[in-house]
Amino acid sequence: MSGTSTRVPQQERSRATQTRLLEATVACLVEHGWSGTTTTVVATQAGVSRGAQLHHYPTKAALVTAAVAHLAERRAEELRAEAKTLPAGPQRLDRVVDLLAAAFTGPLFVAALELWVAARTDRELRAALVPLEARLGREMHRLTVSLLEVDERRPGVREAVQATLDLLRGLGVANLLNDDSTRRAALLTAWKRQLTELLAP
């Protein structure tokens, strides 16, 4: 009995430690970029001992990919929660595009982009990141289809959803060094009209 009762709080403590490490990692990637992110800096920022950090995430590649997976999960949950407040009817598509555009200009996108670019020339990170990115890409696509409440089996729907996500990725990159929000809003107004036509039954 006492074994069980001490194990449960320890599992909870472990999870809390992991969460602190993962959130410090994303914050560190956003603030200092890939090359300024070290496991030591992250452990310090998270207030976690170096030993505990190494126990949970033995390498920088393990830490950063777990961090991006964790934040992507949290963002997807937030999007699903927001989805419940979305209006029905024609305004729904507008709001979905705005929600997704916010995701593609937020800290998760910036942290993930740091990793994509670093992984291009870092073999260990690339090996860890490629399967994760494939999974997150599929989940983002499915989430978008479900938020838009469209049927992907209809011709053209799949391509229209993909184009929306690729366009938003491009807009996310355009926003890296400048506030591109005015141009983006005008462009998305036109895109929402097009997407409405493309998705119309």
Added chain:
Amino acid sequence: MSGTSTRVPQQERSRATQTRLLEATVACLVEHGWSGTTTTVVATQAGVSRGAQLHHYPTKAALVTAAVAHLAERRAEELRAEAKTLPAGPQRLDRVVDLLAAAFTGPLFVAALELWVAARTDRELRAALVPLEARLGREMHRLTVSLLEVDERRPGVREAVQATLDLLRGLGVANLLNDDSTRRAALLTAWKRQLTELLAP
């Protein structure tokens, strides 16, 4: 007289040295990324003395921004030369989109993306890069309008050209870690149809 005749070859030698340095810089960014690119490595790869390199480009930020500007200029010239071989009629738009998609998945895009991401957290690079990127963005837009032979004063044309370039930037990022060419080709087939409608007088 003799002053002039020695000065001209020296200017030519200087230009040749600069070109070698700039092309080695882009190759280095593509192969090793931002953090693996040092002025010393570039000078060695270019076969240029450290002194000559420092004379032409005293800092890493000066070297890499000059390199991206140089390559962008060369690519724009190539695109203008290709433009002369483009067919008239409906196939022209297809070919223009393909040419631009190739540019957004080629070495210039990869080198520029390395710089954009690094500049986010590097103040000196950012100061050098932001005005250059604004200029290159405007030139790319103008070049696209001219390749497509469309009139930007017509409503919707400007947004359609912008969306094309933002979409291609997103597709360029999607191609960083994987060969995304099959998905990209299918998506662009759909986009070409849409763009034809958007640009129709």
